[in-house]
Amino acid sequence: MTDNNDQITGLLARYCHIVDNEPAEIIADLFWDDATLDLGGLHEGREAIVQAYVDWIARRRVKTDQLRHMIFQPAIEIDGKRATARTYFNADGFAGPDKALLLVRGIYRDELEKRDGEWRFARREIAVLSAS
Secondary structure (H helix, E strand, O other): OOOHHHHHHHHHHHHHHHHHHOOHHHHHOOEEEEEEEEOOOEEEOHHHHHHHHHHHHHHOHHHEEEEEEEEOOOEEEEEOOEEEEEEEEEEEEEEOOOOEEEEEEEEEEEEEEEEOOEEEEEEEEEEEEEEO
């Protein structure tokens, strides 16, 4: 059986692949229905989280070719069925009419909960530290 740390690390990695390629509804499946997303403002609940990703996809992802989110070793602290994780990320791709290299660096600050044996995001803050 996979331990909690491995399950959380797997969730963090799945997010990167899903956010690069899948529709907003699939991204939102990584969050609990009562979760909060801080992505340029607070979005509370599944409907608001789906809409936040619909907007992000239209504003950013569709304009970026070969988008890749990559995470670095997360700092995970587990307390029973709750956990926190702080994870640095890079996202890159080719954007704009001249397809210039885009590089975004940031940090994910997460609160996670385990319900019915599954870890998902209860709260996710996405903080961009630099972008070029």
